[in-house]
Amino acid sequence: MFAVYVFCSVVGGGLLLFSLVFGGDGEADLEVGADVELDVDGGFELEAGDGGHDFFSGFAEFFSVRGLIFFVAFFGMTGLVLDLLTVAPALTISLALGVGVFCAFVNFQAFRYLRRTESSSALASVDAEGCEAQVVLPISSEQRGKVNVRVQGQMMPLLAKPFDIETESSFEVGRRVLVIRVEAGVAYVSGMEA
Numbered sequence: 001m002f003a004v005y006v007f008c009s010v011v012g013g014g015l016l017l018f019s020l021v022f023g024g025d026g027e028a029d030l031e032v033g034a035d036v037e038l039d040v041d042g043g044f045e046l047e048a049g050d051g052g053h054d055f056f057s058g059f060a061e062f063f064s065v066r067g068l069i070f071f072v073a074f075f076g077m078t079g080l081v082l083d084l085l086t087v088a089p090a091l092t093i094s095l096a097l098g099v100g101v102f103c104a105f106v107n108f109q110a111f112r113y114l115r116r117t118e119s120s121s122a123l124a125s126v127d128a129e130g131c132e133a134q135v136v137l138p139i140s141s142e143q144r145g146k147v148n149v150r151v152q153g154q155m156m157p158l159l160a161k162p163f164d165i166e167t168e169s170s171f172e173v174g175r176r177v178l179v180i181r182v183e184a185g186v187a188y189v190s191g192m193e194a
Helices: 002-022 053-062 065-084 089-127
Strands: 029-032 036-039 132-137 145-151 154-162 176-183 186-191
Touching: 002 065, 065 089, 132 154, 132 186, 145 176, 145 186, 154 176
Parallel strands: 154 186
Antiparallel strands: 029 036, 132 145, 132 176, 145 154, 176 186
16 A cells, blocks of 8 residues: 555645646646546536535535545545554555545635635625715725725625716715726726715
C-alpha cells in the first residue's frame, strides 16, 4: 500500500498545488497515448425532476474532478504519514479513506457556500436597478456616497455615484434617488421628484 499512498500523494498533491497556483481559471488537457484525451475543463450537468434536483446536482458536484483531487491528495498524504509511522495497515487505510472523504466534503461545502453567496449578491445588485433608494452618505461627482435600497424585502447598502453629473452632480443625506444601473457594486443614481 505504500506505493499507492506515494502515488496518490504525488499525483493528488501535484494537481491540488497546480489548482491553487493557477486558480482553476484556465483550461487543462491531459493526453494519454495517441487516442485517449481527458478534458479537465469540462463541466458536468445532470437533469432531474423537481423533487431530486438538489440531491443529484450536489452528488455530481461532490464527485467532480476537484472533489476527486481533494480525496486522492488527502487520502495519499494521510496514508503515507501513517504508514511511515508504522500504524497498523487496517487502521491506516481506514483513517486515510476517512480523511480523504472528509476533505472532499469540506471542499464541496466550501465551494457550494461560496457559489450560493456570490450568486445571491450578484442577483441582489442586478435587482437594485430601477429601485428607489435613500442617500445615507452624501454623493457628489468628486466622491462616492452610499445609498440604502430595498431589494427582495431587505435593505441593502450600496456605494453610489451620480448617473448624470451634468444635470445633478450631488445628492444630500436623506434624499430619495432612483438606481439607474449597478456596475462593480456601485449604484449610479438619479434624483427623484419630491
